[in-house]
Amino acid sequence: MTHTSETVEALVEQLSKLPTIGRKTANRLAAYILKMSREEVVEIAKAMVAAKDRVVTCQVCFNVADYSPCPICASHRRDRSVVCVVEDPSDVFALERTGDFRGLYHVLGGVISPLDGVGPNDLRVRELVGRISGKPDLTTASGEVAETAEAYDESGVQPPEAVPVEEVILALNPNVEGDTTAVYIGQLLDAFDVKVTRIARGLPIGGDLEFADEATLSRALEGRSGL
Amino acid sequence: MTHTSETVEALVEQLSKLPTIGRKTANRLAAYILKMSREEVVEIAKAMVAAKDRVVTCQVCFNVADYSPCPICASHRRDRSVVCVVEDPSDVFALERTGDFRGLYHVLGGVISPLDGVGPNDLRVRELVGRISGKPDLTTASGEVAETAEAYDESGVQPPEAVPVEEVILALNPNVEGDTTAVYIGQLLDAFDVKVTRIARGLPIGGDLEFADEATLSRALEGRSGL
Numbered sequence: 001m002t003h004t005s006e007t008v009e010a011l012v013e014q015l016s017k018l019p020t021i022g023r024k025t026a027n028r029l030a031a032y033i034l035k036m037s038r039e040e041v042v043e044i045a046k047a048m049v050a051a052k053d054r055v056v057t058c059q060v061c062f063n064v065a066d067y068s069p070c071p072i073c074a075s076h077r078r079d080r081s082v083v084c085v086v087e088d089p090s091d092v093f094a095l096e097r098t099g100d101f102r103g104l105y106h107v108l109g110g111v112i113s114p115l116d117g118v119g120p121n122d123l124r125v126r127e128l129v130g131r132i133s134g135k136p137d138l139t140t141a142s143g144e145v146a147e148t149a150e151a152y153d154e155s156g157v158q159p160p161e162a163v164p165v166e167e168v169i170l171a172l173n174p175n176v177e178g179d180t181t182a183v184y185i186g187q188l189l190d191a192f193d194v195k196v197t198r199i200a201r202g203l204p205i206g207g208d209l210e211f212a213d214e215a216t217l218s219r220a221l222e223g224r225s226g227l
Numbered sequence: 228m229t230h231t232s233e234t235v236e237a238l239v240e241q242l243s244k245l246p247t248i249g250r251k252t253a254n255r256l257a258a259y260i261l262k263m264s265r266e267e268v269v270e271i272a273k274a275m276v277a278a279k280d281r282v283v284t285c286q287v288c289f290n291v292a293d294y295s296p297c298p299i300c301a302s303h304r305r306d307r308s309v310v311c312v313v314e315d316p317s318d319v320f321a322l323e324r325t326g327d328f329r330g331l332y333h334v335l336g337g338v339i340s341p342l343d344g345v346g347p348n349d350l351r352v353r354e355l356v357g358r359i360s361g362k363p364d365l366t367t368a369s370g371e372v373a374e375t376a377e378a379y380d381e382s383g384v385q386p387p388e389a390v391p392v393e394e395v396i397l398a399l400n401p402n403v404e405g406d407t408t409a410v411y412i413g414q415l416l417d418a419f420d421v422k423v424t425r426i427a428r429g430l431p432i433g434g435d436l437e438f439a440d441e442a443t444l445s446r447a448l449e450g451r452s453g454l
Binding site (some may be wrong): 004005007008009010013014015017018019020021025027028029030031032033034036038041042043044045046047048049051052053055056058063064066067070071072077088089090092093096124154 | 231232233234237238240241242245246250252254255256257258259260261263265267268269270271272273274275277278279280281285290291292293297298299315316317319320323325334422433444
């Protein structure tokens with residue numbers, strides 16, 4: 001016990017549970033919270049609980065959203081012939097921030113990782129195949145029925161016109177798990193008339209060739225393209 | 228708007244208000260919060276609000292605590308002849324962690340910083356003088372009456388025997404504001420029969436002379452002591 005207040009100590013303990021927040025940062029945050037107005041603190045606390053209470057999983061793309069289907073899936077302005085496969089909702093945020101992608105998403109909820117005991121059945125892989133095949137009448141990994149049509153029926157949103165998927169872009173991280181998952185999904189989708197691509201791996205913009213690691217450099221060479 | 232959920236967006240916004248938490252970390256925390264159980268999130272949210280609701284300022288040392296006087300001021304085992312003056316409650320935490328200091332504290336609530344518009348009257352300087360002079364019958368910076376005896380009367384805690392303060396240790400940060408505050412307090416306390424010291428400034432333990440900045444090195448030389 002280094003604090004003179006058990007309440008502060010409890011707060012520091014709670015804050016330390018969050019990722020990227022060590023004991024030192026937690027102390028600093030606690031000191032800041034004590035200086036904030038009660039209203040401000042209540043607002044943060046409410047936002048945290050609201051996220052748990054209100055946020056749902058889109059039953060089409062499995063992204064987090066306030067409604068299902070999510071605004072992207074329900075949009076009439078997105079290109080429905082392209083589906084971008086990502087690991088986590090945060091990857092959707094990252095891609096949306098670029099403003100360059102106008103297609104739909106599919107959130108796997110992880111990547112294949114035998115070391116962590118994560119296999120294809122723990123991910124939304126079957127649901128992806130369902131979307132590509134145009135027969136999304138499969139039970140999801142969690143046992144819920146994820147029928148695109150049904151998701152729309154329940155929401156009362158007018159579903160955009162169904163369009164066959166022409167391209168699946170695998171936007172998975174360039175590491176062992178991402179590679180494994182990409183290869184696995186690529187093989188699964190071989191059976192369908194759909195183009196499967198993967199986002200480029202190479203030197204980051206602003207990066208320096210001199211300081212790039214060998215794996216990145218090899219991949220950058222391998223992936224070279226015409227001017 | 229890069230999120231598909233306004234609730235998540237609101238949470239990220241709220242979290243970004245905290246120090247050391249940028250938009251990226253806020254996104255990461257939000258993703259983690261969505262994965263936590265509702266109970267865990269409620270626990271964190273409650274701890275934050277509880278800190279605002281339950282934590283009070285000790286009316287003797289002005290540290291944060293669950294009760295006034297705080298456990299340190301109320302303790303019969305601390306050396307009441309030594310008072311360590313610090314800027315913030317977090318400095319008390321840091322010093323208590325060493326386990327080396329057995330005296331009492333006095334939290335100024337800041338340091339003199341003309342650039343930020345903070346003068347001696349915004350700090351608990353008068354209260355410090357009150358404690359040293361043995362006549363702590365002054366109104367505090369915030370206008371409340373901070374009378375040590377009264378603080379004890381209200382709490383019902385048996386006050387430890389009053390002991391005259393023999394030494395005031397200024398544990399202020401080694402920067403311009405800390406130096407200014409130290410000099411100011413030193414001059415104020417000149418009128419009393421009390422030894423005023425300041426914690427040593429020099430090379431940090433494990434630090435490297437070669438990489439130390441000149442100011443630190445100068446101070447380390449100046450503060451050299453016998454073996």
